[in-house]
Amino acid sequence: MDTIAECMKPLLNHDKPTNAVIYGNCSTGKTTAVKRILEHIEKITTKVVCVYINSESKNKRDIYNHIHKKIFGYIIEQNRIGTSEIKNKIVSYMRNKHKSLIIVLDEADCLKKELDDIVKSLLKLHEEYYGARVGLYLIAYDVKILNLSSSTNSLFQPKEVFFNEYSKEQVYDILSKRCDYGFVKGAITERQLKEVVNVSINIRDGLSILMSLGRLAERDNSKKIKDEYLNKIIYKIV
Structure with missing residues (x-):
């Protein structure tokens, strides 16, 4: 938990965070630990928006819509506006309010082939929109099953946080x-x-x-x- 918190800590000052992959067998406390950290961050600051997403059966639009709901309180219906418009709305809010964004994708391996594109899209927000700070944290059973491309990994550069099984x-x-x-x-x-x-x-x-x-x-x-x-x-x- 200390390691994960240290990865996220720079975002409290709108600095560049360390992304991370949090992995280990089932029931080793990964999700609980991350949720506790997010709860603590939300108690001590309003400068960071924390978004926890269980990735099962979700696509890129769903991911951005989930972030939108956390910020604005509602989901945008399928045919109203596209994913790019949702993304623009999110980033405009973050920049205007000078807030950082923590995104946790739990069961990230469920995104399968879409994961690479989603990770790349989220991490490029800072490049595409000056002033947008995003920390990305993937929770999975194993790092290898994420199967990210070399170009995405070079952008992601995650710290690996392994949760040992309980004795x-x-x-x-x-x-x-x-x-x-x-x-x-x-x-x-x-x-x-x-x-x-x-x-x-x-x-x-x-x-x-x-x-x-x-x-x-x-x-x-x-x-x-x-x-x-x-x-x-x-x-x-x-």
Whole structure:
């Protein structure tokens, strides 16, 4: 998080930022970390517009329209004006208000062939419109699957920020704290929680198991997670 924040920090003074690719396996905290940073930036300054976009099933027009909605509060209908006009409107606002722009494209690999064109278009805003400052941050499973062209990479020049997978000890610690929030005290034993941790692929999987166990307890009006629930959810023993 410190590394990502340092990449974005120059934008607070309308200086050139460091772009970044944030990558790592599922449920390693990439999206949560970035959203927390954006929330903090929006609390401490009005000089930066932070735009988080989940890139699934989106194209270049959708991307610019999403930025437009963040700034102006509404989406422009398909046939009203073209992508270039939307882009011009966005940049005019940024320049007139002397604001910088942070764009986060989550699940960037979902953009596939369009990603290269989108990245190039966003990064060239500063060249095409003097005074426009844009920081671009892509979140993905792996850097290699982004498959950006050499010309785009030379323009992008991202810092790579890798999120390691959690160790079993970290998974236990996180799930234990979630149990404190979600269950009544003593609802699940340490042994049961360790069983959940041992079979969990990642944090998200572990939370899903805990939720399923909790629902079974609620169904039976039980204040404790019974071993039979673990057998049913974890080991598929009915």
